[in-house]
Amino acid sequence: MRKLLLPLVLVAASPLLPAAQLEIEVEIPQLAVAEYHRPYVALWLEQNGQYVANLNVWYDIKMKDSEGEKWLKDMRQWWRRSGRTLEFPVDGVSAATRAPGVHTLSYSASDAALQNLQAGEFQLLVEAAREVGGRELLRIPLQWPISQQQTGETRGSHELGRVAATLTP
Amino acid sequence: MKTFTKLGLLTLAACLSFSAHAHRAWMLPSATVLSGDAPWVTVDAAVSNDIFYFEHFPLQIEGVGQPFVRPGAQPPATAEGKPAPQPMQRPRANLQIQRPDGSLAQPQFGNTGRYRSTFDVELDQKGTWKLAIANQGLFASYELDGERQRWSGKLEDLSTEIPAKADKLQVTQSSSRMEVFVTSGAPTEQVLKPAGKGLELAPVTHPNDLVHGEAARFVFLLDGKPAANVKVKLIREGIRYRDNLDEIELTTNDQGELSVDWPQAGMYWMEAVSSMPVKDDSPVTQRRDSYTATLEVMAP
Numbered sequence: 351m352r353k354l355l356l357p358l359v360l361v362a363a364s365p366l367l368p369a370a371q372l373e374i375e376v377e378i379p380q381l382a383v384a385e386y387h388r389p390y391v392a393l394w395l396e397q398n399g400q401y402v403a404n405l406n407v408w409y410d411i412k413m414k415d416s417e418g419e420k421w422l423k424d425m426r427q428w429w430r431r432s433g434r435t436l437e438f439p440v441d442g443v444s445a446a447t448r449a450p451g452v453h454t455l456s457y458s459a460s461d462a463a464l465q466n467l468q469a470g471e472f473q474l475l476v477e478a479a480r481e482v483g484g485r486e487l488l489r490i491p492l493q494w495p496i497s498q499q500q501t502g503e504t505r506g507s508h509e510l511g512r513v514a515a516t517l518t519p
Numbered sequence: 520m521k522t523f524t525k526l527g528l529l530t531l532a533a534c535l536s537f538s539a540h541a542h543r544a545w546m547l548p549s550a551t552v553l554s555g556d557a558p559w560v561t562v563d564a565a566v567s568n569d570i571f572y573f574e575h576f577p578l579q580i581e582g583v584g585q586p587f588v589r590p591g592a593q594p595p596a597t598a599e600g601k602p603a604p605q606p607m608q609r610p611r612a613n614l615q616i617q618r619p620d621g622s623l624a625q626p627q628f629g630n631t632g633r634y635r636s637t638f639d640v641e642l643d644q645k646g647t648w649k650l651a652i653a654n655q656g657l658f659a660s661y662e663l664d665g666e667r668q669r670w671s672g673k674l675e676d677l678s679t680e681i682p683a684k685a686d687k688l689q690v691t692q693s694s695s696r697m698e699v700f701v702t703s704g705a706p707t708e709q710v711l712k713p714a715g716k717g718l719e720l721a722p723v724t725h726p727n728d729l730v731h732g733e734a735a736r737f738v739f740l741l742d743g744k745p746a747a748n749v750k751v752k753l754i755r756e757g758i759r760y761r762d763n764l765d766e767i768e769l770t771t772n773d774q775g776e777l778s779v780d781w782p783q784a785g786m787y788w789m790e791a792v793s794s795m796p797v798k799d800d801s802p803v804t805q806r807r808d809s810y811t812a813t814l815e816v817m818a819p
Contacts, residue, residue, distance in 0.1 A: 484762050486762060
């Protein structure tokens with residue numbers, strides 16, 4: 351039922367304009383290593399150094415006996431800020447790992463995660479950890495609410511490639 | 520299929536071959552440079568993803584604790600009340616503890632737990648000791664009616680156990696050697712003499728005389744002869760507390776030699792692998808030899 355109702359609620363809540371949104375591009379680099387595993391990646395929002403909301407967590411959700419959860423703690427900053435208090439899988443947040451390439455995610459400004467923000471600067475955090483590989487954390491500062499088009503981007507040096515965020519009013 | 524994979528990993532762990540994939544087997548001594556009359560070392564032995572962290576399986580060693588059975592891994596009884604067949608128990612690794620004079624010692628206070636085995640050695644002789652686990656294996660992979668199959672066993676059984684209509688047959692002869700050196704008093708050379716089989720370390724710099732700030736020189740031998748072009752990786756302990764693996768990758772020169780500049784003091788895991796096609800008339804198509812050692816680099 352929830353799945354049916356949700357779009358209706360969104361339509362009702364939005365004005366008849368193109369919906370304001372946050373679009374995120376995350377590049378997972380192709381790595382020339384002997385043993386490659388897709389990275390675990392967490393995307394979440396922080397404000398004033400405090401955790402606000404999770405957007406997505408990519409991990410091995412298909413492993414038998416939830417064994418893929420064993421390495422969630424390797425995204426150590428996210429684990430401390432949020433992960434360790436969650437029950438997995440998390441509806442709408444847990445997702446499978448992704449292959450090297452550029453992945454685009456979109457969130458409506460009316461999405462609960464964004465609605466938890468207060469006016470002012472906030473940060474998008476992207477943390478990646480790879481089995482028998484390294485770990486990397488990137489931050490992009492952004493402004494809430496979305497009064498004008500904003501873009502922020504940064505680039506990782508080993509586990510993540512380009513990460514960009516666009517806020518469209 | 521998942522169960523098969525897991526069993527496969529156990530098999531790999533037991534055989535200590537194919538360590539290029541996923542799980543690495545290692546031994547970690549409590550110390551490598553010791554003084555006093557008859558000091559002890561205690562050694563952890565495990566198979567894991569992350570070097571020197573206990574997170575996957577114990578390294579099972581003959582004479583150290585009880586064979587490891589994963590709790591809850593007992594297969595359920597069948598409807599007739601008969602117990603289901605046990606998964607095949609792989610042989611435990613053979614550990615050789617060599618005193619400085621070449622005589623053998625036994626591991627003491629052995630235990631095998633969920634994630635690691637531990638044992639102790641009383642260094643009742645001055646000089647350099649060697650703890651070694653060496654293995655050989657024969658592995659085959661082939662396709663039967665489009666399905667990928669695996670086999671391991673003895674060379675003489677190969678022709679009878681692998682169907683004649685097997686496609687894309689690859690037979691790999693593998694050897695692996697894992698070593699740890701510890702020295703009570705002054706370093707000695709006796710235990711460093713190569714056996715002349717598989718891939719071995721013939722240290723120019725003594726493995727218990729490694730210091731940050733001094734380059735170490737090592738020669739690798741394959742069947743006793745200098746092995747050129749061997750890929751060597753070194754990983755420093757403590758990877759949980761840094762973002763990069765900081766792997767050091769080196770290759771031996773034409774004389775089988777390489778030089779290591781240690782970025783800092785600490786325990787290092789070194790892995791050398793030699794892999795080459797076999798071009799004789801045996802059914803073996805590939806040969807893979809690996810050598811791993813845990814080396815301690817002291818602060819100057």
